[in-house]
Amino acid sequence: MSFSISPMASPIGAVVSGVDLTARPGEKTLDQLEDALEQYGVLVFQDQTDTTPEQQIAFSRAFGPLATTDVPSARLPEHPEVFVVGNTGEQPVTFSPSDESGDLEWHTDHIHLPVPARASLLLARAVPPTGGDTLFACMYSAYASLTPDQRAACDTLDVVNDVSGLLSYLDDQGQDTRARNRNRPSPVVWPLVREHPRTGRRALYFGNQVSVGIVGWNDARAKAFITALTEDACRPAFQYRHKWQVGDAVLWDNRRVLHAGTPYDLGGAPREMHRTTIQETEPISRISA
Numbered sequence: 001m002s003f004s005i006s007p008m009a010s011p012i013g014a015v016v017s018g019v020d021l022t023a024r025p026g027e028k029t030l031d032q033l034e035d036a037l038e039q040y041g042v043l044v045f046q047d048q049t050d051t052t053p054e055q056q057i058a059f060s061r062a063f064g065p066l067a068t069t070d071v072p073s074a075r076l077p078e079h080p081e082v083f084v085v086g087n088t089g090e091q092p093v094t095f096s097p098s099d100e101s102g103d104l105e106w107h108t109d110h111i112h113l114p115v116p117a118r119a120s121l122l123l124a125r126a127v128p129p130t131g132g133d134t135l136f137a138c139m140y141s142a143y144a145s146l147t148p149d150q151r152a153a154c155d156t157l158d159v160v161n162d163v164s165g166l167l168s169y170l171d172d173q174g175q176d177t178r179a180r181n182r183n184r185p186s187p188v189v190w191p192l193v194r195e196h197p198r199t200g201r202r203a204l205y206f207g208n209q210v211s212v213g214i215v216g217w218n219d220a221r222a223k224a225f226i227t228a229l230t231e232d233a234c235r236p237a238f239q240y241r242h243k244w245q246v247g248d249a250v251l252w253d254n255r256r257v258l259h260a261g262t263p264y265d266l267g268g269a270p271r272e273m274h275r276t277t278i279q280e281t282e283p284i285s286r287i288s289a
């Protein structure tokens with residue numbers, strides 16, 4: 001399969017032309033897409049409206065095993081590998097603030113689980129006329145922007161990640177989180193800095209709501225640190241903002257990208273996004289000296 005890649009003007013993101021998600025990629029195409037995913041962090045495939053759930057699952061599975069959401073009501077009927085995000089289900093599934101004044105929820109998918117996500121593919125089925133964009137921030141750029149002393153300090157830190165932080169955030173946005181509070185996973189600890197297994201490049205690895213602590217620090221110190229780190233790491237200069245169109249499919253690398261949803265009217269026009277989540281297959285360990 002022959003395809004082309006057009007980098008965005010932003011420091012992250014590229015548009016891929018000539019790849020059809022209705023077909024599982026061959027080994028050569030897959031390897032080229034893997035290289036592009038690591039290099040650009042976010043790959044945009046336009047005009048994928050004809051892709052069926054079965055085809056999205058097959059395309060995603062070419063990259064690795066798939067995870068299912070722990071919210072059964074958000075699974076697409078007959079296709080549990082598809083996580084339905086938006087306002088068209090029994091309960092809204094959204095990770096954005098309720099209005100423009102609220103804090104964004106910057107995260108990397110499934111960081112609170114023993115097996116996090118290495119990549120995610122989101123396909124737009126319905127898009128509201130305003131709002132509901134997705135922001136992506138480059139954690140390579142964020143890490144490189146730190147001073148040598150700051151990098152050395154971050155290299156030694158381990159972060160406690162717990163879904164309780166996310167649920168508290170969603171509660172503050174007025175969402176019903178009772179279903180998610182059942183059978184909550186235990187907190188997991190990951191290093192704040194990780195090396196990408198494909199290239200060895202270093203990236204920050206955290207979320208501003210789900211990362212609830214730093215090993216060896218008190219809660220107040222950890223919270224202040226994560227808040228300041230988020231402001232610095234997710235600054236506009238490191239971002240790509242995706243304004244969705246129906247049929248857009250966006251694949252991002254959770255190993256080196258944070259993302260956040262922007263507000264939209266949950267009671268208004270439908271927003272329906274289908275996400276397949278590719279599980280991590282490599283160990284996440286403290287970086288080499």
